[in-house]
Amino acid sequence: MLVVTAAGGPRIAALNEAAEAAGLSPGEPLADARAKAGDLQVRAVDQAADDLALRRLALWATRYTPTASPWNAENGADGFFLDIEGAAHLFGGEEKLLADLSSRLEDFGLPARFAVADTPGAAWALSRFHPAPCVVLPAGEEARALTPLPIEALRLSPETCTTLRRLGFKSVGLLLDKPRAPFAARFPAELLRRVDQALGRLDEPLVPIVAPPVYHSLCYLLEPIITQEAVIALASRLMHTLVHVLTRDDVGARGLRLCLYRVDGAVETIDIGLTLPTRNVAHVVRLIDLKLDALAAMQEAGFGFEAIGLAVTRAEPIPARQNELIEDAGDAGRTERCAALIDTLRGRLGPQSVRRFTAIASHLPERAEALAPVTDETPAPWPEQETEKPCPLLILPRAEPTEVTALVPDGPPRRFRWRGVTYDIADAQGPERIASEWWRNRSGHQPSQPTRDYYLVEDEDGRRFWLYREGLYGRETAAARWFVHGLFA
Amino acid sequence: MAPPTALTAIRNRAAVAAELRLLLPKIQSLRSTNAIPFGVAAIDHYLPQGGLPGGGLHEFVPEAGASPAAFGFIVALLARLPQPHPLFLILPTYGMRDFGRPYGHGLSALGLDPRRLILVVTAHRKETLWAIEEALHSGAPAAVAGAIDKLDLKSSQRLQLAAADAGLPLLLLRTALDLESSAAATRWRIGARQAARDRFGLFARPRWHLQLERCHNGRPGEWLVEYDHVAHRFSLAAALADHALSRSAGEIPLRQARRS
Numbered sequence: 001m002l003v004v005t006a007a008g009g010p011r012i013a014a015l016n017e018a019a020e021a022a023g024l025s026p027g028e029p030l031a032d033a034r035a036k037a038g039d040l041q042v043r044a045v046d047q048a049a050d051d052l053a054l055r056r057l058a059l060w061a062t063r064y065t066p067t068a069s070p071w072n073a074e075n076g077a078d079g080f081f082l083d084i085e086g087a088a089h090l091f092g093g094e095e096k097l098l099a100d101l102s103s104r105l106e107d108f109g110l111p112a113r114f115a116v117a118d119t120p121g122a123a124w125a126l127s128r129f130h131p132a133p134c135v136v137l138p139a140g141e142e143a144r145a146l147t148p149l150p151i152e153a154l155r156l157s158p159e160t161c162t163t164l165r166r167l168g169f170k171s172v173g174l175l176l177d178k179p180r181a182p183f184a185a186r187f188p189a190e191l192l193r194r195v196d197q198a199l200g201r202l203d204e205p206l207v208p209i210v211a212p213p214v215y216h217s218l219c220y221l222l223e224p225i226i227t228q229e230a231v232i233a234l235a236s237r238l239m240h241t242l243v244h245v246l247t248r249d250d251v252g253a254r255g256l257r258l259c260l261y262r263v264d265g266a267v268e269t270i271d272i273g274l275t276l277p278t279r280n281v282a283h284v285v286r287l288i289d290l291k292l293d294a295l296a297a298m299q300e301a302g303f304g305f306e307a308i309g310l311a312v313t314r315a316e317p318i319p320a321r322q323n324e325l326i327e328d329a330g331d332a333g334r335t336e337r338c339a340a341l342i343d344t345l346r347g348r349l350g351p352q353s354v355r356r357f358t359a360i361a362s363h364l365p366e367r368a369e370a371l372a373p374v375t376d377e378t379p380a381p382w383p384e385q386e387t388e389k390p391c392p393l394l395i396l397p398r399a400e401p402t403e404v405t406a407l408v409p410d411g412p413p414r415r416f417r418w419r420g421v422t423y424d425i426a427d428a429q430g431p432e433r434i435a436s437e438w439w440r441n442r443s444g445h446q447p448s449q450p451t452r453d454y455y456l457v458e459d460e461d462g463r464r465f466w467l468y469r470e471g472l473y474g475r476e477t478a479a480a481r482w483f484v485h486g487l488f489a
Numbered sequence: 490m491a492p493p494t495a496l497t498a499i500r501n502r503a504a505v506a507a508e509l510r511l512l513l514p515k516i517q518s519l520r521s522t523n524a525i526p527f528g529v530a531a532i533d534h535y536l537p538q539g540g541l542p543g544g545g546l547h548e549f550v551p552e553a554g555a556s557p558a559a560f561g562f563i564v565a566l567l568a569r570l571p572q573p574h575p576l577f578l579i580l581p582t583y584g585m586r587d588f589g590r591p592y593g594h595g596l597s598a599l600g601l602d603p604r605r606l607i608l609v610v611t612a613h614r615k616e617t618l619w620a621i622e623e624a625l626h627s628g629a630p631a632a633v634a635g636a637i638d639k640l641d642l643k644s645s646q647r648l649q650l651a652a653a654d655a656g657l658p659l660l661l662l663r664t665a666l667d668l669e670s671s672a673a674a675t676r677w678r679i680g681a682r683q684a685a686r687d688r689f690g691l692f693a694r695p696r697w698h699l700q701l702e703r704c705h706n707g708r709p710g711e712w713l714v715e716y717d718h719v720a721h722r723f724s725l726a727a728a729l730a731d732h733a734l735s736r737s738a739g740e741i742p743l744r745q746a747r748r749s
Contacts, residue, residue, distance in 0.1 A: 338575055338629035345609055345620055353610045357593035357603035369593040371608060382597060382604050390692070391598040393561050394589035421554075426683065429691055456692065462681035463554055464692070487589060489561020489599060489695045 003030050004045045013045045054080065057110075058209045059267045062259065063307045064097060066216050069206040071124075075155060079112075079127065081120050081206050094136050102134065108265055120206060121198030122146060125153035125172075142199050147173030154194045160187060172198075210269075213257065213311030217241045224263050224304025228292050231260065231308065236285045238310035243279050246315070252277025255314035258288055261307040268305075270295065273351070275374065276339035277316040283340050290347040342374055359383050363434055365395065365485065389432060390456045392466045392486025399483035402467065409480060410473040412455055416465075418484050423459040430455035431469070450476045456488065464488035525570065525658060527723050529714065532699075536675075537706040541566070544656040545674030546649040548640075550663045550702070556588055558681035561599060562697050563634050563660045564591075565716045565723070568601035570658075572631040576601075577624045579609045579635035581617050584664060599695075600718035605631075618644055625651040625659060636662040645671035676703045685715050685726060694718075696726050 004013040010030040022037040034040060051070075058070040058080040067083035084097060091097040094116050105112045115126035117137040122145065126135045129149045137145050146153060149172050151164050164187075169175050175183075175195065184192055196202035217238045225231060235258060246252060254277050260268040270291050278284065345354050355371040359382055362368045405415040412428035431453035450471035458464045466486035471477030523543035526533045533539050541547055551559035567576050578591065593603035609624075611617040617637055624633045625648075633652075640648075640663065649672045652659040661673075668676075680698035687693035694715040701710045715726040 334574060334629055337627050341577075341624060341627040341629050342607070344623055344627075349609065349611060349616060349620065355608045355610065357596075357606065357608070359593060359603075365592075365594075369603075371590070374607060380604075382593070382602060391594040392589075392592055393564065393595040393599060394557050395592040395595070396589040397586065427692075458683055458692065460683075461554070462683040462696065463558070464681075464684065464695075486592060486595070487557035488595075489558055489564065 002043050002045045004047075010042075051077065054078070055209065056266065059269075060261065060265045061101075062210065062267070063218070063220075063261045063309070064091070064101065066210075066213055066311065067206060067208045068210075069208055074157075075124065076128075080209075081123070083206055084116070098134055098136065117142060117145075119198055119200045120204050121155065121194065122200075124155060125149055125198060129153045143176060146198060147171065147176065151175065154191075154198060156191060156194055157188075160191055163187070164191075210257075213313050214315045215242055215245050215253075215312040216309065217311070218307065218309040220307045221305070224306045226304040228289070231292065231305065232285060232289055234308050235288050235310055236281060238308065239281045239284050242310060242312060243281060246279050246312070249315075250317055251315040252279050252318040253284070253312045253314070254316045255312070256284060257311045257313050258291075259309040259311070260305045261309070263303040263306050266302075268295075271313075272347070273343075274339070275342045275346075276336060277318045278336075278340070279318070280340070283343070287343055287347045290344065294348065346374075357382075362437065364437060365392075365434070366399075367437075390429070390454075390466070390488070393489045394487040396485060396487075399468070399485040402482050402484050404467065404469075404482040410453075410469075413457060413467055413469075413482065416457075416467065416482065416484075418465075423463070423465070425457045426460045428455050428457040434468075454485070523656065525566070527714075528569070529712075529723050529725055531725060532710075532712055532714075532723075535701075535707070535710050536704065541658060542674045542705075543658055544653045545705075546645060546652050546659045546661060546672070548661050548663050548671060548673045548676040550668060550676060550678045552678060552680035552698075555679060555681040556662070556664060558695070558697055559662055559679035560588075560591075560636075561695060562677075562679050562699075562716075563662060564596060564599045564601050565695075565718070565721075566660060567606075567632055567634060568599060568718070569721050569723075570631050573605075574629065574631035576606050577609060577630045577633045578606055579611060579617055579620045579624065579633065581611050581613065581636065581638075584636045584638075585610070598718060599716075600721050614639065618648070621648060621659065622651050625655045625657055628655050628657070630657065632658045632660065634660040634662075636664055638663070638665040639669075640671060641669055642671060645673055649673060673703070674705045675701060675707075678702050682713065682726075 002012070002014040003010040012024060012026050012028045012030060012033055014026060015024055019033075019037070019040070024033050024036060030042065054070045054077065058068040061068045061080060061082055065082050065084050065087035068080055069083075070080040071077050084094065088094045088097050091100055098114050098116065102112060102114060113127045113133045115123045115130065115135040115137065117123040117126060117135075118139050119142060122137060122142040125146055126137060126149075129152070130145075135145075151169055151172060152161055153172055154175075156164075164175070180192060193202060197204045219234055219238055221234075225234070242253070254274050256272040256274070258270040258272070260270075262268065270288065272284070272287050272291060274284075274287075342354050352373055354374050356374045358370050358372045358380055360367060360369055361383075400418065402416050402418040404413040404417075406413050412430060413425055415422060415424050417423075432455075434452045434454060436449035436451065452468040452470055453472075454466060454468045456464060457467055464487070465484055466488065467482055468485055469480045469482050471480045473480050524536075524538040524540035525543055526540035549559045549563055570576070580591075591606075591608065596603045596606065607630075609620050611620055614637060617635060621633055621635050624630055640661070648659060648661075678700040680700075682696040682698050684692040684696055685694040694717050696713060696715040699712045699714055701707070703709065713726045714723050716723055
């Protein structure tokens with residue numbers, strides 16, 4: 001027996017058959033239950049685990065249709081909606097789909113109730129309150145089917161239900177006959193909204209568990225497959241079918257998702273991003289192969305995968321052209337190959353590993369640019385250097401402290417020691433003074449960064465370094481600290 | 490190809506030579522590949538192909554403490570490539586920790602547009618090798634550059650083959666001190682030298698001491714070059730930091746070591 005903590009002490013949330021036989025029912029206070037039956041095994045409800053299990057089940061159900069939406073708390077959080085419009089015929093009709101679904105759920109050891117209706121509200125009501133465990137409602141029959149059901153079938157809050165029952169509205173039918181205006185005046189807007197949603201007068205959008213794909217292709221297997229080669233072969237077949245649709249609509253895939261449905265109900269999802277929209281089967285299959293190499297999905301295949309789905313999550317137009325004529329000729333092919341290369345590198349090395357320089361308007365050298373992951377093909381223009389000021393070829397991730405000997409405290413350095421080596425400076429240029437960005441610290445309480453004096457120094461062997469002295473001598477600090485910040489060619 | 494008839498019958502010297510030349514397509518293609526010239530007659534004439542072979546592995550080994558200089562030399566070579574295609578630079582993360590990461594404004598100061606460069610960060614040597622080979626096989630970039638510490642003979646053969654097949658230059662910065670023998674087309678040892686000054690006494694053009702240590706079909710050599718980032722031009726520098734002297738010294742290598 002599971003209990004949930006509520007106002008007025010713990011109450012029963014769920015119980016097994018033995019407890020039901022003892023005359024207990026959900027919602028009863030635990031104290032009363034203990035009085036009725038002495039030897040109760042009581043555990044607390046783990047709501048988070050329940051939600052997770054429901055989510056997993058809804059993910060599994062995307063094998064039937066891409067739009068699966070698990071119920072939130074106001075729907076009872078114990079089931080999910082499937083939008084099977086346009087998907088049912090793949091299974092030979094709604095009844096056949098339901099039969100398949102129920103037999104599979106039974107195999108998992110999950111008793112379930114099903115209803116198919118034109119509106120989520122009606123389906124919800126029928127699945128909960130209809131005597132049959134499996135109902136398929138013909139179109140336009142919502143009002144008739146809902147009439148005999150109790151008022152709770154409208155997914156109302158408990159307070160509204162209590163008030164309605166007190167007024168004598170025990171079934172939905174009684175409510176439907178009455179004029180709407182008095183209800184609108186006396187009840188929360190929820191009541192009429194739920195009625196309209198159940199009858200299809202008001203749209204109720206489902207929140208899908210995963211973003212619905214633009215194009216989708218799914219393959220059911222008679223025998224589960226385990227090996228990576230088999231998955232690759234199937235993925236290639238699915239991509240071939242997708243390419244026809246993509247070509248028809250003059251679009252290419254920018255994002256793809258491969259779903260592997262395991263026999264035991266778990267789902268492995270692999271997301272693939274592409275730099276340029278593509279319809280190239282070999283390229284996509286190669287990326288999938290790389291991802292499978294990296295992921296441990298194949299090691300956890302268990303008893304194998306019984307269904308595989310490939311979905312295009314992002315599609316972008318690519319103009320139609322004749323591949324055969326301009327293969328390897330001109331720039332277009334090269335740009336495409338470059339994008340393919342970036343995809344491949346990202347697939348194996350991770351999305352953060354392929355980067356490009358982007359300039360940022362800042363005087364502080366370490367802020368003046370960023371290495372951003374490559375996103376699209378048009379890099380932002382690089383600012384022209386206005387003056388011939390020295391810029392190091394390599395910049396250290398953090399400026400490293402160094403011991404410097406200088407003739408005067410605010411003069412150029414003469415000798416410095418860095419990473420255990422002493423360098424005698426033959427020539428120094430500078431200083432280039434870079435003040436802190438005072439506008440960044442206007443609201444903050446931390447003191448602004450001290451001013452830096454940068455020197456470009458060359459040692460006797462021709463190595464060039466970028467040193468800076470932190471703090472203006474005498475004004476900001478008494479003992480200036482020195483740092484190595486960059487290296488020159 | 491038809492068998493050379495001139496070898497069997499009447500010996501016409503010109504005809505025989507022409508037929509023999511037909512038999513040697515490889516050398517012909519070797520000469521005419523897309524070599525990357527330095528633009529310095531002394532170096533280009535010294536190299537068997539009139540420049541760095543366009544499809545091949547080139548190793549750049551820094552002298553002690555001259556890794557930034559060697560990297561700068563590679564950047565200068567990349568900046569001189571005329572093709573507009575992107576350049577792939579493959580660097581391991583540990584290398585970036587030691588020497589810092591490439592700085593876009595600094596690349597721009599050496600004449601290389603940072604937008605052309607795509608930086609690939611790898612976690613270990615295996616990934617680096619894989620990424621380099623991928624980039625070469627794709628044939629998309631104008632050139633591939635990278636840094637690697639250890640490279641055994643077999644890996645270097647793979648890279649050399651991949652670069653030759655793709656017809657792309659692969660410029661590798663070798664950061665390890667002990668070097669195994671490799672199948673690279675050329676190996677250069679790069680040393681830093683005091684930069685050339687402009688007329689105000691400011692650092693103007695970086696200078697490198699180049700030692701061609703090994704060269705396929707060629708001889709080792711040694712030069713002192715400087716690089717003008719505005720004109721993307723290499724030129725020979727005199728050993729003395731005197732402008733008048735360096736002009737008169739012209740384009741003569743400092744010393745040409747001959748190995749039989």
